[in-house]
Amino acid sequence: MVSPFDVLQIDSGADEEEIAQAYRQRVKEAHPDQGGSISEFQRVQTAYAKLEGDYSVEDHGSESVDEFDPQREKSRIEYLNYEILDDHGWSHTDEDLFEKAAAVDLDPADYGEFLAQPHESLLEAAENRGFVWPYACRGGACANCAVGVVEGELEMPVNTILPPAMIERGIRLSCNGMPVTAEMKVIYNIKHLPELDELRLPPRPFEQAHAND
Numbered sequence: 001m002v003s004p005f006d007v008l009q010i011d012s013g014a015d016e017e018e019i020a021q022a023y024r025q026r027v028k029e030a031h032p033d034q035g036g037s038i039s040e041f042q043r044v045q046t047a048y049a050k051l052e053g054d055y056s057v058e059d060h061g062s063e064s065v066d067e068f069d070p071q072r073e074k075s076r077i078e079y080l081n082y083e084i085l086d087d088h089g090w091s092h093t094d095e096d097l098f099e100k101a102a103a104v105d106l107d108p109a110d111y112g113e114f115l116a117q118p119h120e121s122l123l124e125a126a127e128n129r130g131f132v133w134p135y136a137c138r139g140g141a142c143a144n145c146a147v148g149v150v151e152g153e154l155e156m157p158v159n160t161i162l163p164p165a166m167i168e169r170g171i172r173l174s175c176n177g178m179p180v181t182a183e184m185k186v187i188y189n190i191k192h193l194p195e196l197d198e199l200r201l202p203p204r205p206f207e208q209a210h211a212n213d
């Protein structure tokens with residue numbers, strides 16, 4: 001995996017301010033409107049999330065999950081696309097799934113990290129960083145935006161669709177699910193799980209367009 005320092009084009013000894021400066025510069029260069037590309041833009045975002053997250057872990061030392069304040073603090077999200085698991089012979093139930101994903105060079109759209117700001121739902125956080133994650137109703141009434149939570153917790157104010165057995169298995173809705181732990185590992189696109197077939201709505205037009213890309 002390419003070092004986040006290399007992506008931001010800075011020395012591995014850079015301090016927090018130098019990292020922030022490099023990020024501001026690189027994110028402009030990588031923006032699709034400035035001659036960059038979506039994948040490069042996401043790569044820069046992921047690199048910064050990794051480094052900024054490392055600083056916040058250092059700052060907070062061994063702070064426990066109970067001390068995390070989702071009203072004020074960012075949550076670091078490590079994500080993986082359910083749709084690519086088959087291609088690699090992986091299963092969503094593999095205990096070392098994220099370790100395996102980190103060990104290969106995956107597209108930033110499929111695997112990486114970003115920081116969710118306080119008050120952002122998981123879906124909003126992904127979209128605000130340029131990712132295209134699935135959804136339909138955005139109101140807690142379908143399984144299109146479902147994610148599998150492997151580590152951490154998403155608190156859902158509304159859920160009229162997921163039965164208790166799914167909740168028990170770690171399935172959550174990303175459109176209204178708010179990260180309430182400092183670190184999360186989630187599998188998105190898990191709407192393709194056969195058990196969720198009947199709980200899905202037709203996708204939104206943009207998602208259909210994206211599928212035809």
Ligand code: FES
Nearest residue numbers: 136138140141175
């Ligand atoms: S998009 Fe329908 S519940 Fe999230």
